[in-house]
Amino acid sequence: MRIALFAGGFGQRLWPMSTEKTPKQFSRIYNGKSTLDMCLDLFASEYGWDNIMINLPKKFVDLAHKEYPLINEKNLLGESIRRDLGPAVALASARLIADNLLDEPMGLMWTDDLIGNGQELLRVLKASEKIVRDGIRPFVYIGEEPRFANQNVGWLEKGESFDTIEGVDFLNIKGFKYRPDQETADKWFKAKTHLFHSAFHVTTARFVMDKYKVFAPEIYKIMMEIVELLKAGKNIDETYEKFKMANFDNSFLEKLSDKECCTATCDIGSIAIGTHVAYKDYYQKEKGGNVIEGNVVDLNSKNTLVVNRDPEMLVATIGLQDMIVVKDNNALIVCHDVDLPRIKELLEKVKSVEELKNYL
Numbered sequence: 001m002r003i004a005l006f007a008g009g010f011g012q013r014l015w016p017m018s019t020e021k022t023p024k025q026f027s028r029i030y031n032g033k034s035t036l037d038m039c040l041d042l043f044a045s046e047y048g049w050d051n052i053m054i055n056l057p058k059k060f061v062d063l064a065h066k067e068y069p070l071i072n073e074k075n076l077l078g079e080s081i082r083r084d085l086g087p088a089v090a091l092a093s094a095r096l097i098a099d100n101l102l103d104e105p106m107g108l109m110w111t112d113d114l115i116g117n118g119q120e121l122l123r124v125l126k127a128s129e130k131i132v133r134d135g136i137r138p139f140v141y142i143g144e145e146p147r148f149a150n151q152n153v154g155w156l157e158k159g160e161s162f163d164t165i166e167g168v169d170f171l172n173i174k175g176f177k178y179r180p181d182q183e184t185a186d187k188w189f190k191a192k193t194h195l196f197h198s199a200f201h202v203t204t205a206r207f208v209m210d211k212y213k214v215f216a217p218e219i220y221k222i223m224m225e226i227v228e229l230l231k232a233g234k235n236i237d238e239t240y241e242k243f244k245m246a247n248f249d250n251s252f253l254e255k256l257s258d259k260e261c262c263t264a265t266c267d268i269g270s271i272a273i274g275t276h277v278a279y280k281d282y283y284q285k286e287k288g289g290n291v292i293e294g295n296v297v298d299l300n301s302k303n304t305l306v307v308n309r310d311p312e313m314l315v316a317t318i319g320l321q322d323m324i325v326v327k328d329n330n331a332l333i334v335c336h337d338v339d340l341p342r343i344k345e346l347l348e349k350v351k352s353v354e355e356l357k358n359y360l
Contacts, residue, residue: 001047001051001104001105001106001107001125001129001202002047002051002052002053002096002101002104002105002106002107003043003047003051003052003053003106003107003109004053004054004055004089004092004106004107004108004109005036005039005040005043005052005053005054005055005109005110005111006055006085006088006089006092006108006109006110006111007023007025007035007036007054007055007056007111008055008056008057008079008082008085008088009023009024009025009082009112011023011024011025011027012343012344012347013275013276013340013343013344014275014276014279015331015333015343015347015360016326016327016328016329016330016331016332016333016359017029017276017279017307017309017326017328017329019329019359019360020360021329022329023057023060025056025060025111026060026063026067029279030114030282035111035112035113035114036054036111038114038115039109039111040052040068042115042118042121042122043107043109044070046122049068049070049071049072050072050075052071052075053075053076053077053092053095054068054071054075054076054077055077055079055088055091055092056076056077056078056079057078057079057082058078058079058080058237059078060078061076061078064076074095075095077091077092077095079091079240080236080237080240080241081240081241082245083240083241083243083244083245083246084245084246084247084248085246085247085248085249086216086219086243086245086246086247086248086251086252087219087222087240087243087246088248089108089208089248089252090208090212090219090220090222090223090226090243091223091226091236091240092106092108092205093106093205093208093209093223094205094223094224094226094227094230095230096205097205097206097209097227098227098230098231101205102204102205102206102209103204103205103206104204104205105128105129105132105133105202105203105204106202106203106204106205107125107128107129107200107201107202108200108201108202108203109200110199110200112199113198113199113200113270114270114278114282115268115269115270116268116269116270117267117268117269118268120266120267120268120269121142121200121266121268121270123166123167123168124142124168124264124266124268125142125200125202126166127165127166127167127168127170127264128140128142128168128202128264129202130165130166131163131165131170131202131262131264132202132203132204136163136262137260137261137262138203138204138207138260138261139201139202139203139207139256139260139261139262140170140201140202140203140261140262140263140264141156141173141176141197141198141200141201141261141262141263141264142198142200142201142202142263142264142266142268143156143158143171143195143196143197143198143263143264143265143266144195144196144198144265144266144267144268144270145195145196145265145267146188146189146194146195146196147196148189149182149185149186149188149189149190150185150196151179151180151181151182151184151185153179153196153197153199154176154177154178154179154196154197154199154249154253155176155177155180155185155188155194155195155196155197156173156175156176156194156195156196156197156263157173157174157175157176157177157188157193157194158171158173158174158193158194158195158263159171159172159173159174159258160172162262168264168265168266169264169265170262170263170264170265171262171263171265172258172262173258173261173262173263174258175258176197176253176254176256177254178197178247178249178250178253178254195263195265197253198268198270200270207260208252209223209224211252211255211256212252215251215252215255216246216251216252218244219243219246219251222239222240222242222243225239225242226239226240275340276305276324276326276337276340277305277324277337277340279291279305280303280304280305280324280337288302288303289303290302290303290304290305290306291304291305291306291307292306293306293307293308293309294306294307294308294309294310294311294315294327295308295310295311295313295314295315296308296314296315296316296317297314297315297316297317298316298317298318298320299317299318299319300318300319301317301318301319301320301321301323302320302321302322303321303322303337304317304320304321304322304323304324304325305323305324305325305326305337306320306325306326307325307326307327307328308327308328309327309328309329310327310328313327315327322336322337322338323335323336323337324336324337324340329359330359331359333346347360
């Protein structure tokens with residue numbers, strides 16, 4: 001099986017720890033490792049370096065080649081412009097099609113998650129690979145039992161169990177919904193009728209190609225142009241930039257029929273670590289405790305993250321609760337943790353002021 005790792009963002013939700021110049025996939029902020037490091041530690045040991053592809057901004061291709069020299073250089077898929085995950089999946093699939101690997105199972109893996117149980121994920125991937133390779137279903141979701149009513153993820157409606165492979169249970173899917181409203185998420189969580197969509201999948205390049213041909217012909221057309229360029233060893237930048245922004249969930253996943261896909265059920269302990277709240281949860285020693293890092297003095301705060309990476313500055317806090325305070329890369333953010341989903345809105349405001357763009 002081939003593993004496609006997607007590391008194309010710059011981690012807006014972790015700003016200012018993650019910026020366009022130093023994105024989280026290369027920032028070693030988790031016990032000395034980056035999110036990309038942790039993924040490669042897991043997948044390279046099982047599948048080998050030659051079977052790993054990484055989608056990432058083109059400006060970081062040379063850095064990735066230097067950091068991870070065992071990856072085949074042709075499998076460092078540089079995106080000359082950000083076009084979201086719809087085109088990114090098309091590019092990874094185009095690489096396999098160009099290599100005449102249309103029917104080779106492909107794991108689509110996002111590098112934003114901390115995998116609490118890596119060996120469990122590898123076991124589930126092997127079972128899912130068999131589902132795809134044997135033609136049982138061409139597309140497999142990796143689903144997890146919800147830990148809380150999270151409205152910021154996709155939800156899979158559980159159907160009947162139809163197969164068990166190597167101890168992994170596979171269910172039919174009655175439906176998929178990306179980011180339901182909070183009321184709906186609360187209802188589904190209470191009823192236990194749905195799974196979290198972990199954002200990990202197993203499929204083939206042929207299936208991606210065929211579905212885009214039907215669902216998104218504009219993506220399909222550009223994708224096939226890229227296939228020919230890759231075969232010829234030519235530059236793809238100008239062609240890739242023809243893509244329009246397209247979310248993978250909306251342009252692909254929500255359009256699959258129930259008969260084409262299924263979900264594995266597992267507990268891999270995945271945590272989306274691309275936010276400050278998740279960063280706090282990762283390092284929290286006890287529920288409700290503080291996470292204090294750097295030159296910080298705190299008095300009587302609770303359930304608060306305070307990070308200061310400026311050795312020339314003291315950050316002092318008193319009586320905070322459920323707050324986020326982060327000083328890094330010459331910027332400081334202070335907010336209540338429930339307001340963190342608005343960080344992209346905040347950065348758009350920063351971006352609108354020419355003099356402030358250097359802080360992104």
